[in-house]
Amino acid sequence: MQLGHSIVKMEREIKIIHTADTHIGYRQYHSDVRRQDFLQAFSIVIDDAIKMNADAVVHAGDLFDSRTPSLEDILDTMKLFSRLKEANIPLLAIVGNHESKQSTQWLDLFESMGLTTRLGTVPYMLENISFYGIDSVPRSKIPLFDFSVFEEPVASSYNVLVMHQLMSPITAGEWDCAYVIGSVPFHVDLMLLGDYHKYEKITVGDTWVTYCGSTERNSLAEEENRSYNIITVSEKDIDISRRTILTREFLRIPVTIRDPARIYEDVLSAVKEQDVAGKVVFVEINGDTDVSISHAEIEEILLSRNVLVPGVRDLRKVTEDGFELSVSISFYDPDDEIKNEINNMHLSTGGLLVDEIVRDLSLPKTKVSDEAENRLGNLLESMDFSKPMPLAPVHEKMSSPSSEEENGPTQPSSPETDVIRETERSVTCIPESEIPEPEKENYRTVSEKQSEKYDDKKQKTPAHAKPKQYNLGDYF
Numbered sequence: 001m002q003l004g005h006s007i008v009k010m011e012r013e014i015k016i017i018h019t020a021d022t023h024i025g026y027r028q029y030h031s032d033v034r035r036q037d038f039l040q041a042f043s044i045v046i047d048d049a050i051k052m053n054a055d056a057v058v059h060a061g062d063l064f065d066s067r068t069p070s071l072e073d074i075l076d077t078m079k080l081f082s083r084l085k086e087a088n089i090p091l092l093a094i095v096g097n098h099e100s101k102q103s104t105q106w107l108d109l110f111e112s113m114g115l116t117t118r119l120g121t122v123p124y125m126l127e128n129i130s131f132y133g134i135d136s137v138p139r140s141k142i143p144l145f146d147f148s149v150f151e152e153p154v155a156s157s158y159n160v161l162v163m164h165q166l167m168s169p170i171t172a173g174e175w176d177c178a179y180v181i182g183s184v185p186f187h188v189d190l191m192l193l194g195d196y197h198k199y200e201k202i203t204v205g206d207t208w209v210t211y212c213g214s215t216e217r218n219s220l221a222e223e224e225n226r227s228y229n230i231i232t233v234s235e236k237d238i239d240i241s242r243r244t245i246l247t248r249e250f251l252r253i254p255v256t257i258r259d260p261a262r263i264y265e266d267v268l269s270a271v272k273e274q275d276v277a278g279k280v281v282f283v284e285i286n287g288d289t290d291v292s293i294s295h296a297e298i299e300e301i302l303l304s305r306n307v308l309v310p311g312v313r314d315l316r317k318v319t320e321d322g323f324e325l326s327v328s329i330s331f332y333d334p335d336d337e338i339k340n341e342i343n344n345m346h347l348s349t350g351g352l353l354v355d356e357i358v359r360d361l362s363l364p365k366t367k368v369s370d371e372a373e374n375r376l377g378n379l380l381e382s383m384d385f386s387k388p389m390p391l392a393p394v395h396e397k398m399s400s401p402s403s404e405e406e407n408g409p410t411q412p413s414s415p416e417t418d419v420i421r422e423t424e425r426s427v428t429c430i431p432e433s434e435i436p437e438p439e440k441e442n443y444r445t446v447s448e449k450q451s452e453k454y455d456d457k458k459q460k461t462p463a464h465a466k467p468k469q470y471n472l473g474d475y476f
Ligand SMILES: [Mn+2]
Pocket: 021, 062, 096, 098, 195, 196, 410
């Protein structure tokens, strides 16, 4: 594409690697091997960048799968970054929705160690190319976004804007490419995007817009080869080419139930027809019959053929629009058990509210105290203190906070994808190991202690005791 506005001549061709959505630390399907796979995929991108002597690597967000990566994840990531540093290749990055923390970011830590540069409103100059970045912005904050904070480039051939966002017209967007391009106080020649896990390349006006795709499969729905982009910028034009990454194979094996007595034999023979060893394999059950099948038994069959991750999808329970009516979870769900325990504690409205906030996995830990303050404050305002404290705690159904946008699904937005990612989350998001055991203990201990205390009081308080003074805590 010819660019008329170039005001500075390019001395030479510049090669930029564009990657995103590496999701380091994602233990997909509870598998440590899958965690390694995610690291390995990113490592391939880094190796390629060094081999082709790239001028820069741009990471467009979701470096980590979680805002609380493990120490191991951080160390592994730093080792990869160090390899780039040794090769004198700058790593330019922004913050994605998955790793986003409240103020200081992981990238700030890496930047302070000289491993990365965090892109923002002040241009980073690479030869005559200026790079700007916008960290992932939650949907609710998009209308408030202030574009006037960007510094104009002094003199550049091309301006690059890096973002982590679902953008229209490529996908059902949170933000619109043309709107953003028209709002920043500089001409955008190239938008390098993350968040959408599928490779895309379009032009909006005279601006190139591209998603490089995720480096590993975050769900079964991410069927295409994973990839990163090689961007070649010359005096004459910008070239975007996609490079695929060899990742572990995912396989779907359809089995149609014809004879309920032969289900497992049919599964076994279907599995035997394929090379399944070391792969992530989903047996997909079709057929009209209502006969119930044992997922465990099918998983046994897959494991006997050395599958890495065995899975079963019962497509008889999927409606035409791709929604699964019910997901069979074969293991015990600790979350339900905790819910029951909490119900049995007869907490007051305020108590339930705090409990809900503390256990809301979608709420960043750093936001817990603000959220509690806000919502308890609202509760306080709605209370009528002219009336005596109700004798029995009032139980109200709490509406759950709408914090999904903070860390929502960031897959391509086909209904099937969302469903699969949701399904995975409902199974993997609350593994037993992540339920804070001490917390569970505390609930029980505190309630027991309290009831003991109250029992004591009951016995010791004489019948003619002076009227009770209510304090704020009693109303909660
Ligand atoms: Mn992502």
